[in-house]
Amino acid sequence: MPQEIGLLTDLQTLSRFVIGTRAGSGISELKELNNIHGELLISNLHLVKNVEEAAKANLTGKRFIQRMDLLWRSSLEVGPKSHGTYVQHEVLARLRPHTNLKELSINGYGASAFPTWIGDAAFSNLVTLRISSCKCESLPPLGGLPHLRNLYISRMDHVKSVDCSFCGTDLIRFPSLEKLHFENMPNLQAWHGDDDNCSMPSLRELVFKDCVDLRQLRHNLTSLTKQTIEGSPLFIGLRKFESLKHLEVKVESEWIWDSWPCLASLFSLKLSCLPTRKMPSGLSRIHTSIQHLEISHFYQLLSLPDDCLPRGLTYFSISHCPHICGLPTGIQLLKALEDLNIQDCKNITYLPELENLTSLVRLEISGCQSLSVLPSLPTTLQFLSINDCPKLSQNCKDERNPDRVKITRIFSVWIDKQHVVSSSFESHNI
Template sequence: MFITFDIPRLPDSISKLMHLRYLDLSYTPIQEVSGSIAELFHLQTVLLIDCSHLKELPIEFARLFELCHLDIVGTPLKKMPPGMGKMKNLHTLKNFVVSDQNGSGSGIMELGLLTSLQTLCISELQNVTEDASKAELRNKSDLSELVLKWSQCHGGDNNSEIVLDQLKPHTNLKKLIIEGYNGTKFPNWLVDSLFSNMVSLHLRNCTFCFELPPLGQLPSLKNLIIEGDDGVDGWTYPKVARGEFRNLIKLSLQDCPKLKGDIPKNLPLSAVVEKVDCPELKELDDYDLPFQRVSSFLKSLKVSDVSELNDLPPGLRSLKIEGCDSLPEDLFSSNPDLQDLHIISCHQLKTFPKDCTVRTLYIRSCEKLDFVPSPNMPPTSFLVNLSIGSSCDPLKSFPLGLFPKLKTLSIWGCANLTSISGPVHDVPLLEVLEIRDCSNLESFLTGSGLCATNVTSIVLSKCENFKQLPEKLHMFVSLQSLSINDCPELSSLPEGGLPTNLSMLSITCCVKLTPHKNWGLHMLQRLTSVEIEGGCNDMVSFPEEELLPINLNFLRLSKLKSLKSLNPKGLRCLSSLESLEINDCDALSSLDDLPSSLSSFVLVNACAERKAPIRDRYGLG
């Protein structure tokens, strides 16, 4: 198989990937998709988001009978391929483009045959010339999210009103967006109380509607956004027994210059109201909006004055302290139920109360605090979770042995920290270790006899002087996930290699750390996920033979500026590889003989990094 990274055309050889289930070519300059894609009988997801040069899909596309998710949002298709109604398994269809009168693609009636749809967007609705009720939206009981879009403005367009009325969905619908609607009024079904499952409604750029319908009678509505409706003058209020908008959480009014009158009365106490560029509405300060009352039986509390710490309510479980210069010495003895303590932005705080009894402690932006007790002090026997961020400038070496019950330790932005020391056998419960942005850290858990047998996850990020991983790293027998990011001085792994139970390895932006066979990755039978990003400046081809284990399931390559090709011999051994992601490898000119075991192939160029995450694009937001 051969694909240039510029991918102007998805080639015929794509048909060789018989097990492919997931294909993402979003944000690429692809201009044509080969009809041979129809031979990928197991394909379930196709993402072609913002492919600005792609104008149509092949006529064979509708033969992808197993396809469940198709997302073409932002791609300027002029029409849909004929026969879309045969794709009975489609659950997500974003976007169905209605072609103009000269189009020869699928008509809106083909939607009537798609009975499994759950998420649907229909655009270019100004082109509808047939009976839109043939889309059978009212019979699609699984449809929960719907977007209806017009892209041409025609004031008082009677056809738009007819079309929207005919596109009445099933009453199970939960989320609805109507955009660019050209009618002067909304259909009656929009405010039918039978739509008892409707929780989100967004009316955008419905320029020619003069009045908002009585939306308050939608019984379950939680989020209402009205945006860019230039012509609307006022609200219509219903007479509802229990009051309008009784479940509303958020009301957002944006760019409605003619909207007059009052914001609906009697909104729930917890409702958030946003008003932007609606000059005819009252300012929010003019409303007597109630504030939710605070329960007198507090389980959590925030204080910003040291005097408040001397009279805390009994039974307090969680406490957040911000901006205090000192803490009372009896803080813990006076509050025996306290479990979680957050200390934030106490810039002048220097000392910490003795006999700490909390289980979770979070410290941030307390630069002068000398929190860690000296080695001759008794251990802190209660602490389970500890986070220290941009704090504790006096801290140079963190003594793990003083925290025998610690399970998670997260340290970031501690400029003077140089090491994390043992003896580790005194912290047998430690599971997660995360160290970020500690510029002077050179090593952790080094020395003879040191190993952490229960640590499952290690994250090391942006430690510019870090040089040495633990010598006994291979004896961390429970370690499953190892992530090393932006450590430019780290040049090798320990001589003993990596632990045999490791399942995920991520190395990013470590310019001196290039994968080699002497790492012994091929012997790690449980290693199923490998990510390599940035650095590796001398790596032209990847992977070399017997570098990776044959059981590898997921491989991600990103920002490898020198990478020109994938090595077919190295790939051929990866008979279990199901998912391959290649991101921003500008020099890559070809992909030859990808493993036939692939079920997911994602090729993303640099601009996609500024977009939404690849795997989270099925919402309507």
């Protein structure tokens, strides 16, 4: 940073302030810069050794700043001895911003607890809060922030559980919160919620990503419509969320099958990386509401039972399942299916006949090197794409092959990224 930047009292744009060790480069240079608009990132806060110097920064007086990022060097790397945790706490206590703030990010803070202004209901304009790589053992009470809509918590290695102290003590807690993400929390094991006093009435999206020790989610979230769980192999299963419509599970574990009866209201389901060898039978009878289903990276999957696909599917995708040999004949019962995608299933040798799928308009097949024959196709099909399927591609281009006839009436056909004109099989590159 330029030395003595604090003399530029009319400065309106300062997106980043890097604290240095030279004279004229400390955080107190911000004292008179009260006309800064927009966003301000303050880095190297671990260099602030004088609490009063932090107070001189006068962040409370900067009413035009809408987004603020406060960055210490990661406490996970530095450790408590490099800079006293008490000092860090007192520094952050004096870096309270103006209540006009809409977005706040705190990264690398090394003390064991947050100052009381974090979560103060006076921050009525705060919409987005990010807390990352901090050394605290518990989360601050944030439920009193009246207009907080997006909350992202990541790399909090010392947090082992979340309970309702996180929700605060207000009568209505997290009244506006819509998105809540927990990511890269290696020691987080459980969220013990209070269904009566902390309902999170507006929460729509909940994400747990790379929380490898997560086991339990005990909270009734009545408004939840979308949930993602990625990288939590020890999780014991989902509870029933009446409003849940979209679920994504990416985990090397099979707990999802035990949770299957709790997911009756789903519209969309994405499953990835499960070690399943054979999907359970009878799944189609439970989940008639599912319309969008994606199965990917099931590296041990050998087969799909005939009755595993929900009858109401409009979209079905299966990809990166190298050992599966074919699709179930039950797919012929999916009268509502509009879009079918088969990708990187190198051992698939056959597909069931599809001519009775009277809603199918789009079919994409790629990376299926063992597949050589197209099934019968419905007259409704409008788009066909075949890529990296050398046997099948050759047959579809051969005028003497029956597969050529199957695609002549399709409006748009693409083979190996070339658009094939069905009448004469003229082609051109994309």
